[in-house]
Amino acid sequence: MDRVTITEASQVAEARRRAVAAAQAIGFDETAAGRVALVVTELSTNIVKYGVPGEILVGTFEDATGSGVEILALDKGPGFSDLGSALRDGHSTGGSAGEGLGAVRRLSDAFDIASRPGTGTAVLARLSGVRPATADGSAAFGAVTVPLRGETANGDAYAVRERLDGWTAIVADGLGHGPEAAKASQEALSLFHHHRDKPPGAILSAIHAGLPQTRGGAVSVASFDRDAGILTFAGIGNVLGAVVSGAVTKRTVSLAGTAGHAARRIQEFEYPMGQDDVFVLCSDGIATGWSLDAYPGIAAAHPSLVAGLIYRDFARARDDATVLVVRGDAS
Known part of the structure; x- marks a missing residue:
């Protein structure tokens, strides 16, 4: 996996560049790579605003659920006391180009999050080059x-x-x-x-x-x-x-x-x-x-x-x- 440490805003662009490169390397078209760029921008910006220092990990996956790009955003910031509100579309994670974690969930083919006040936040997003019509089981x-x-x-x-x-x-x-x-x-x-x-x-x-x-x-x-x-x-x-x-x-x-x-x-x-x-x-x-x-x-x-x-x-x-x-x- 590729790892980008996030401590300040200029590193958001580096995380986005590496994630898009990973997507293009496995055949993502411009539209699919654009989804990857938006997701990484949202997740990286969230770390800059609320969770520095943090990390973005970018890799690929291939299993019974499909194949594509996998992104993990990890921080030890304050965490979310109201995760439901943070996941609403339009609830910005800090002035980024999209609409926060709700947008990340909507753009992803698989999404999961763990967050507790005082312990930080971990977010997983998986994106496929061609979006499946329906979810096909859970990852093993x-x-x-x-x-x-x-x-x-x-x-x-x-x-x-x-x-x-x-x-x-x-x-x-x-x-x-x-x-x-x-x-x-x-x-x-x-x-x-x-x-x-x-x-x-x-x-x-x-x-x-x-x-x-x-x-x-x-x-x-x-x-x-x-x-x-x-x-x-x-x-x-x-x-x-x-x-x-x-x-x-x-x-x-x-x-x-x-x-x-x-x-x-x-x-x-x-x-x-x-x-x-x-x-x-x-x-x-x-x-x-x-x-x-x-x-x-x-x-x-x-x-x-x-x-x-x-x-x-x-x-x-x-x-x-x-x-x-x-x-x-x-x-």
């Missing part, structure tokens, strides 16, 4: 993944394979950061796709066997069987997972080592997981003590918004950072 997963500041190559990578009976997911964190870390994590993803029909332990074993010519890294693989209500997890290193079930967060066990170089053993662990639960998988660019306790019920939100909140509140400044969120009811 969402993620935030950004490189260390100052780097263009991201040493983290993730993937999700959706199945009729559940899903299989991976997060790989190449050792260190920069291009060589990115090479290791991308090779891990290639091996994941090749062995994706196997159980997590077998996938992880194949990745470990296939990374010796790279730096290696931390890798975790999880698979959810919806009918059995069981999540199976295997990890090497500090890519850590958790099942969030209501107010209870159950952390998964990942064993010490470096995939591709040193792993004394690879072991699967099983955890109960319901269709209303979410699974969260984070690289070590996210503090291990992350929690969603400040946002009761947030697990029901769009998974990209959940990922954005965890990133905003718990990202470390010293490394690439990835948060992957997958829903139990994903199909």
